Amino acid sequence: MYVYDDFDEKFVRERAAQFRDQVERRLSGKLSEAHFRPLRLMNGVYLQLHAYMLRVAVPYGTLSSSQMRQLAMIATKYDKGYGHFTTRQNIQFNWPKLKDLPDILDDLADVGMHAIQTSGNCIRNVTSDQWAGVAADEATDPRPYAELMRQWSSLHPEFSYLPRKFKIAITGASSDRAAIAFHDIGLQVLKNDAGEIGFDVYVGGGLGRTPMVGKKIRDFISLDDLLPYLVAILRAYNLEGRRDNKYKARIKILVHETGVDEFKAKVEKIFDGLEKDKLTAPAGEIERIQGFFTLPDYQAAEANPETFTKARSENAAFDSWVKRNVAAHKQAGYAIANISLKPIAGIPGDATDEQMNLVADLAEKYSFGEIRVSHEQNLVLAHVKEEDLFELWQALVPAGLATANIGAITDMITCPGLDYCALATARSIPVAQKISEKFADQKRQEDIGDLKVKISGCINACGHHHAGHIGILGLNKKGEEYYQITLGGSGDESAAVGEIIGPGFSGDDVAGAIDTLVNRYVELRDEASETFLQVVKRVGLEPFKEALYADH
Amino acid sequence: MPIIKDGALIEDNWTLLDEEADVPSSADIIIPLNVMLEKAERLSNHSGRIALLISNDIAVEDHADLVAKADMVVLELPAFTDGRAYSQARVIREELGFDKELRVKGDVLVDQAAYLQRCGFDSFDFDGEFDAETWKKSSEIMTTGYQRTYKDELETRS
Numbered sequence: 239m240y241v242y243d244d245f246d247e248k249f250v251r252e253r254a255a256q257f258r259d260q261v262e263r264r265l266s267g268k269l270s271e272a273h274f275r276p277l278r279l280m281n282g283v284y285l286q287l288h289a290y291m292l293r294v295a296v297p298y299g300t301l302s303s304s305q306m307r308q309l310a311m312i313a314t315k316y317d318k319g320y321g322h323f324t325t326r327q328n329i330q331f332n333w334p335k336l337k338d339l340p341d342i343l344d345d346l347a348d349v350g351m352h353a354i355q356t357s358g359n360c361i362r363n364v365t366s367d368q369w370a371g372v373a374a375d376e377a378t379d380p381r382p383y384a385e386l387m388r389q390w391s392s393l394h395p396e397f398s399y400l401p402r403k404f405k406i407a408i409t410g411a412s413s414d415r416a417a418i419a420f421h422d423i424g425l426q427v428l429k430n431d432a433g434e435i436g437f438d439v440y441v442g443g444g445l446g447r448t449p450m451v452g453k454k455i456r457d458f459i460s461l462d463d464l465l466p467y468l469v470a471i472l473r474a475y476n477l478e479g480r481r482d483n484k485y486k487a488r489i490k491i492l493v494h495e496t497g498v499d500e501f502k503a504k505v506e507k508i509f510d511g512l513e514k515d516k517l518t519a520p521a522g523e524i525e526r527i528q529g530f531f532t533l534p535d536y537q538a539a540e541a542n543p544e545t546f547t548k549a550r551s552e553n554a555a556f557d558s559w560v561k562r563n564v565a566a567h568k569q570a571g572y573a574i575a576n577i578s579l580k581p582i583a584g585i586p587g588d589a590t591d592e593q594m595n596l597v598a599d600l601a602e603k604y605s606f607g608e609i610r611v612s613h614e615q616n617l618v619l620a621h622v623k624e625e626d627l628f629e630l631w632q633a634l635v636p637a638g639l640a641t642a643n644i645g646a647i648t649d650m651i652t653c654p655g656l657d658y659c660a661l662a663t664a665r666s667i668p669v670a671q672k673i674s675e676k677f678a679d680q681k682r683q684e685d686i687g688d689l690k691v692k693i694s695g696c697i698n699a700c701g702h703h704h705a706g707h708i709g710i711l712g713l714n715k716k717g718e719e720y721y722q723i724t725l726g727g728s729g730d731e732s733a734a735v736g737e738i739i740g741p742g743f744s745g746d747d748v749a750g751a752i753d754t755l756v757n758r759y760v761e762l763r764d765e766a767s768e769t770f771l772q773v774v775k776r777v778g779l780e781p782f783k784e785a786l787y788a789d790h
Numbered sequence: 791m792p793i794i795k796d797g798a799l800i801e802d803n804w805t806l807l808d809e810e811a812d813v814p815s816s817a818d819i820i821i822p823l824n825v826m827l828e829k830a831e832r833l834s835n836h837s838g839r840i841a842l843l844i845s846n847d848i849a850v851e852d853h854a855d856l857v858a859k860a861d862m863v864v865l866e867l868p869a870f871t872d873g874r875a876y877s878q879a880r881v882i883r884e885e886l887g888f889d890k891e892l893r894v895k896g897d898v899l900v901d902q903a904a905y906l907q908r909c910g911f912d913s914f915d916f917d918g919e920f921d922a923e924t925w926k927k928s929s930e931i932m933t934t935g936y937q938r939t940y941k942d943e944l945e946t947r948s
Binding site: 245248249252253255256259260263268273276277359389390392393394395396397398399400473476477481511512513516517520523 | 849851870871872873874876877878880881884885899901902904905906908909921924927928931932933934935936937938939945946947
């Protein structure tokens, strides 16, 4: 993984010093809250319902064991002993004090981390496939280009006061685990027959109150032209994006109102006029970054070793975990082990300091000291030998980290909702907990198969409900929380926005409604391998509507 | 009103020309783009310097000839959160090749100093109070940057 050089370190230290100065001016009253607000937001500091919240950047979801230990230390020292992993592959701390924030940033800088642009109307943490570099279905490792964009976008002088936030995601695999179609810019890395790297560019995707699937505006932009092309898109947006209404300020609205062809023409015109040499990375820089993302030193390992197959046959719980949580690896004899942060009836995405320390240790022991955070709020050990999987699982079980539910119905994306968030209209976490309890039975979960449930506590859609096979949106009518259900959304390469099925449900009734929908699906499927999403696409919403509302 | 130029507070001697006002022909004047477009003939005998004020909804490249002739260009920051002038500045500097004074006027925050300088601004006309010490600190605290920009004095990775 990428390691800071002296230049990166100096940059991050200076940025921490700059924020310390801003906090001091705020605390002494020299800086008003109105003027401090955009400055703190650009450093990931929100003012939530009960306290300040600090969101720390985990660039494209990659952490070292020492970085994870430092996050655990911060959770212990400055928070209530836990952190929350987010859908931008970041981690947020819910209870720090404003006066401690500069010290936390120094602690982060000690391990090559920061909170730059994890919030605010600027370019946010670039996200990627949590299996980047190791997935069996990957053509090209996207991480070097994600790192290139991290550096390019950090404290960008031109693009720090955009009309609204700006999110970029990149994948190099045929299965899109980074939801690139729901980003302001989505990039698909490709390699042509000559072995050259290029990028298909999608623009104008997003969730929020106006969900839209991104449109492709460029095929195979070359590596040299990638940053200039991003400058052209961002400049077109910065100059012409709407600033009169924050709900219409994202680039998706500009693309939609301008029309994709005309928007593309504007971008191309700006692009043609750019001095590209000055905007691209200096010579040798891309090669320097690529050098950090070579494959680790894998040992020759037997695929499906006997110890592994024997443990599976003798231990049903381990076998369930392997089926759901372990994925195919590029390297024979190795596997991708996914660690669920969705224990039954737990808080999705939360991890305690002890859990973080344990995962750091296990990563060091079994996975070259590297950890990934997925946008679905789970953790990944990306390079585990198959023969080590049983030992790893045994270490995870007592820590509550061995829930066998990756991609299953209880592996829900859930926003913090009204329990923390100042914008929320309804609670999300308690609804997720009730659904989780309802489907706790492992056999039933396995029978249901792949089913993505996503919950947002307001129309801003931080819980990605539009992209859920089942989406749940918490709203508030006359002081009562209620929940609208959508079906048929998808965040992968078949990206689609879910459709509202009908009138909403109270918080107490949501889990029952999901139960009804799932039972209907089981009746409707042609065979066990036909997924919930495939059935919705085949039969439409009607049979599900009937199941939910016929008796009412 | 004093302005900041090259990091120092100096007395400003430019006068903003509104549509009807009479100014001596020797004065240094700032003329809004729309006035310049409509009443350019009034300026034929003007002996003072002429600056062009461009609002932030204008595509500056459409007025390249006027920019080229101006002694100074002034861009506006109606609210410190409105970042359009940053892009206008880069187009004026890097594409139109304008190398005289580029000023930003409006709701400028000291914490934006470095970003504005990197986009090519070299003078600053504040709406509010100006604290020279904070300005100096704020504009000097970052000595590194990842992007190469107009006359950038920051250390970049070469």
